[in-house]
Amino acid sequence: MALIVQKYGGTSVGDPDRIKNVARKVKAAVESGDQIIVVVSAMSGETDRLTGLASQMQTRPNSREMDVLLSTGEQVTISLLSMALHDIDCPAKSYTGSQVKILTDDQHTRARIKDIDAQKIQHDLDQGKVVIVAGFQGVNEKGCITTLGRGGSDTTAVALAAALKADECQIYTDVDGVYTTDPRVVPEAKRMEKITFEEMLEMASLGSKVLQIRSVEFAGKYKVPLRVLSSFKEGPGTLITFEESEVEEPIVSGIAFNRDEAKLTVTRVPDTPGIAYKILGPVSEANIEVDMIIQNTGTDGHTDFTFTVHKRDYDKALEILQETAKAMGAESVTGDDKIVKVSIVGVGMRSHAGVASTMFETFSKEGININMISTSEIKISVVIDEKYLELGVRALHTAFGLDAEQAIQE
Amino acid sequence: MALIVQKYGGTSVGDPDRIKNVARKVKAAVESGDQIIVVVSAMSGETDRLTGLASQMQTRPNSREMDVLLSTGEQVTISLLSMALHDIDCPAKSYTGSQVKILTDDQHTRARIKDIDAQKIQHDLDQGKVVIVAGFQGVNEKGCITTLGRGGSDTTAVALAAALKADECQIYTDVDGVYTTDPRVVPEAKRMEKITFEEMLEMASLGSKVLQIRSVEFAGKYKVPLRVLSSFKEGPGTLITFEESEVEEPIVSGIAFNRDEAKLTVTRVPDTPGIAYKILGPVSEANIEVDMIIQNTGTDGHTDFTFTVHKRDYDKALEILQETAKAMGAESVTGDDKIVKVSIVGVGMRSHAGVASTMFETFSKEGININMISTSEIKISVVIDEKYLELGVRALHTAFGLDAEQAIQE
Numbered sequence: 001m002a003l004i005v006q007k008y009g010g011t012s013v014g015d016p017d018r019i020k021n022v023a024r025k026v027k028a029a030v031e032s033g034d035q036i037i038v039v040v041s042a043m044s045g046e047t048d049r050l051t052g053l054a055s056q057m058q059t060r061p062n063s064r065e066m067d068v069l070l071s072t073g074e075q076v077t078i079s080l081l082s083m084a085l086h087d088i089d090c091p092a093k094s095y096t097g098s099q100v101k102i103l104t105d106d107q108h109t110r111a112r113i114k115d116i117d118a119q120k121i122q123h124d125l126d127q128g129k130v131v132i133v134a135g136f137q138g139v140n141e142k143g144c145i146t147t148l149g150r151g152g153s154d155t156t157a158v159a160l161a162a163a164l165k166a167d168e169c170q171i172y173t174d175v176d177g178v179y180t181t182d183p184r185v186v187p188e189a190k191r192m193e194k195i196t197f198e199e200m201l202e203m204a205s206l207g208s209k210v211l212q213i214r215s216v217e218f219a220g221k222y223k224v225p226l227r228v229l230s231s232f233k234e235g236p237g238t239l240i241t242f243e244e245s246e247v248e249e250p251i252v253s254g255i256a257f258n259r260d261e262a263k264l265t266v267t268r269v270p271d272t273p274g275i276a277y278k279i280l281g282p283v284s285e286a287n288i289e290v291d292m293i294i295q296n297t298g299t300d301g302h303t304d305f306t307f308t309v310h311k312r313d314y315d316k317a318l319e320i321l322q323e324t325a326k327a328m329g330a331e332s333v334t335g336d337d338k339i340v341k342v343s344i345v346g347v348g349m350r351s352h353a354g355v356a357s358t359m360f361e362t363f364s365k366e367g368i369n370i371n372m373i374s375t376s377e378i379k380i381s382v383v384i385d386e387k388y389l390e391l392g393v394r395a396l397h398t399a400f401g402l403d404a405e406q407a408i409q410e
Numbered sequence: 411m412a413l414i415v416q417k418y419g420g421t422s423v424g425d426p427d428r429i430k431n432v433a434r435k436v437k438a439a440v441e442s443g444d445q446i447i448v449v450v451s452a453m454s455g456e457t458d459r460l461t462g463l464a465s466q467m468q469t470r471p472n473s474r475e476m477d478v479l480l481s482t483g484e485q486v487t488i489s490l491l492s493m494a495l496h497d498i499d500c501p502a503k504s505y506t507g508s509q510v511k512i513l514t515d516d517q518h519t520r521a522r523i524k525d526i527d528a529q530k531i532q533h534d535l536d537q538g539k540v541v542i543v544a545g546f547q548g549v550n551e552k553g554c555i556t557t558l559g560r561g562g563s564d565t566t567a568v569a570l571a572a573a574l575k576a577d578e579c580q581i582y583t584d585v586d587g588v589y590t591t592d593p594r595v596v597p598e599a600k601r602m603e604k605i606t607f608e609e610m611l612e613m614a615s616l617g618s619k620v621l622q623i624r625s626v627e628f629a630g631k632y633k634v635p636l637r638v639l640s641s642f643k644e645g646p647g648t649l650i651t652f653e654e655s656e657v658e659e660p661i662v663s664g665i666a667f668n669r670d671e672a673k674l675t676v677t678r679v680p681d682t683p684g685i686a687y688k689i690l691g692p693v694s695e696a697n698i699e700v701d702m703i704i705q706n707t708g709t710d711g712h713t714d715f716t717f718t719v720h721k722r723d724y725d726k727a728l729e730i731l732q733e734t735a736k737a738m739g740a741e742s743v744t745g746d747d748k749i750v751k752v753s754i755v756g757v758g759m760r761s762h763a764g765v766a767s768t769m770f771e772t773f774s775k776e777g778i779n780i781n782m783i784s785t786s787e788i789k790i791s792v793v794i795d796e797k798y799l800e801l802g803v804r805a806l807h808t809a810f811g812l813d814a815e816q817a818i819q820e
Contacts, residue, residue, distance in 0.1 A: 016466040016467060050486070056426040057426065057429065057430070057490050057494045058494065058497040061493045062492065062493055062496045064503075065493050065496070066493075068488065068489035068506070069486060069493075072486050075479075075481075075482045076460070076463070078478065079478035080467050082475040082478075083471045084467045084468065086472045086475070087467060087469070093474075094475055094478055096478070096555075143509055145506075
């Protein structure tokens with residue numbers, strides 16, 4: 001008998017029929033002999049409906065009240081799923097985040113989980129019940145309702161799996177696993193049977209939208225085996241594992257890309273100590289997150305400084321940067337929001353030289369100019385013109401042998 | 411500085427504009443120097459939407475889960491109202507029933523309030539905040555969400571007023587007070603400035619839908635002064651008072667009616683001890699509530715036994731009764747669901763003879779046949795054919811001088 005946490009997202013519980021479908025999947029898992037905890041999101045569309053109501057009340061809705069409002073979304077789903085399970089004679093009990101004390105800090109709309117009281121849940125599981133927990137929400141020390149922000153339900157599922165020492169945390173979504181790259185861009189993309197935790201972390205942070213990075217980090221911290229599966233299609237999905245693979249790793253496991261970034265460059269900054277701080281300080285004070293940062297060794301006492309931000313922050317960052325550049329005596333500020341970041345990821349890179357040059361060679365052959373390069377131990381990211389996205393990703397997919405059947409990691 | 415509990419029903423918070431209207435009314439009350447606790451219902455239509463979803467999940471939805479589901483309705487409203495108040499610079503804080511520990515028994519979907527923890531609310535009031543509490547919902551000892559059943563938000567408001575020793579509990583609704591009778595039936599009906607608690611209790615139990623009887627009972631138990639007002643129209647409304655009036659009471663204060671009943675008669679039952687129990691036992695076992703009960707003195711060892719039930723229970727009651735009648739050796743069972751109960755109410759009746767005969771005379775003049783009669787110290791109810799409803803109520807309204815301006819109780 002294994003203890004499994006299953007998480008179903010908004011699309012998987014989007015209407016009454018889909019909730020019934022989830023109930024059947026849960027019942028099947030119970031009948032196979034496992035103990036099941038289910039975490040659900042709000043029905044798709046519900047969060048938008050609630051946010052719309054809030055924005056009619058207050059221009060910038062009070063964050064404490066926003067959490068009171070948004071948390072109703074999952075509360076509706078847990079009760080409906082529990083009814084659907086009762087209807088097919090599968091005993092179940094629903095809990096809000098407050099009821100099972102998913103204790104968080106005080107950061108409304110983006111709270112972090114501090115602790116979970118597993119007692120009630122364990123008691124119900126021991127009585128043979130399915131326990132349904134509202135994702136995305138918690139409660140702070142003062143008893144106020146909090147929410148965990150985007151992708152919060154994944155985090156709830158992983159946190160519950162950690163707290164209850166579950167054997168596996170299954171994330172049900174509308175895709176049937178993690179792919180070597182986005183199948184909408186490369187039809188030859190293949191589902192991976194397994195991916196290492198480190199690779200998944202890079203894939204998530206590099207723009208693969210299958211799993212939210214916070215939940216992957218959380219899984220890594222507590223060594224929770226994660227599996228990504230489809231709610232609509234049978235199949236084993238992709239296991240995110242901590243095991244060292246016994247078979248030989250492919251050099252590159254997957255290709256991620258992110259269309260949401262824009263780049264900014266300050267040219268000919270006088271090269272004095274503290275440039276990065278002087279340029280990025282005002283940007284981060286404006287609550288703008290910076291992703292890639294590149295500073296070249298300077299020549300003739302000047303250097304160019306480039307970084308990327310989310311597209312939605314582009315205009316604001318540009319404005320801030322123009323002030324900064326003036327104050328620093330830099331030549332000019334340039335920017336481009338028609339870019340895309342493409343990354344190759346794989347633990348195999350560690351022991352293989354020449355991966356970077358294969359990547360650059362591939363781009364060169366296709367005539368794709370590289371704007372920025374950034375590397376880590378298991379990934380290489382480059383920024384290119386967004387019009388080359390499909391061409392670049394397809395070429396890399398082929399170059400690293402991901403098109404072929406045997407390239408799937410097993 | 412007075413402490414006022416204001417309760418706004420589903421129609422009063424039915425859309426974003428109406429919620430903003432409520433926020434303005436609340437702010438005005440705060441600016442006049444009062445401390446305000448606001449109790450709100452779910453936005454009109456929301457409870458039906460949620461019930462509809464539930465019925466798609468399970469034929470008879472699990473009652474614990476039904477409460478988890480329905481309680482989201484008020485939770486949405488409290489957060490939206492709080493945002494609307496923040497938007498007009500009126501500090502406010504919302505609480506669910508669980509958060510302020512509106513402790514109830516375990517009867518899901520029709521729980522009764524046992525206790526309220528006033529501490530959090532008092533603390534916020536002392537800090538100059540408006541406290542917004544979700545109506546209709548509570549929490550049991552085990553931490554499960556409960557709901558109070560129909561009219562539950564009125565009960566929440568009265569219970570909070572009692573717990574915090576409020577100076578007045580104001581029930582805002584879509585009518586501007588309690589009328590001598592339903593103005594849709596008698597256009598001459600007048601709003602009463604005051605009505606005694608006992609009269610209101612009779613009016614509510616006799617079918618006047620302005621206030622739910624449970625909240626009136628609760629107000630009586632804890633001596634909470636209640637006022638009924640309109641959310642949409644300025645005005646003093648109607649005060650339900652415990653004071654003995656100094657001016658002379660009118661004999662009859664109001665006329666109530668109820669179209670939701672049906673009557674059933676068992677004819678020629680052998681007149682032995684325990685008839686009422688034998689007839690009504692199986693009916694109440696089937697969870698059917700009985701209202702009026704009439705049993706005449708028997709003649710020649712037989713008697714007729716008549717009672718009324720809610721129209722929705724009519725068919726079921728008839729079926730049960732046919733079995734019972736057979737077993738008891740009664741002659742037959744007859745029934746009628748085309749009836750209406752009309753009642754006159756007034757504390758003045760106590761000291762005035764002849765009120766009943768005035769009522770009967772009025773009906774006789776109009777050719778209205780009376781089927782059943784039931785009386786208490788301050789009310790007389792009769793059952794008549796439903797087609798005489800308007801005629802009967804109008805005739806009584808005139809006969810007891812309620813049409814005239816001076817008939818309003820002052």
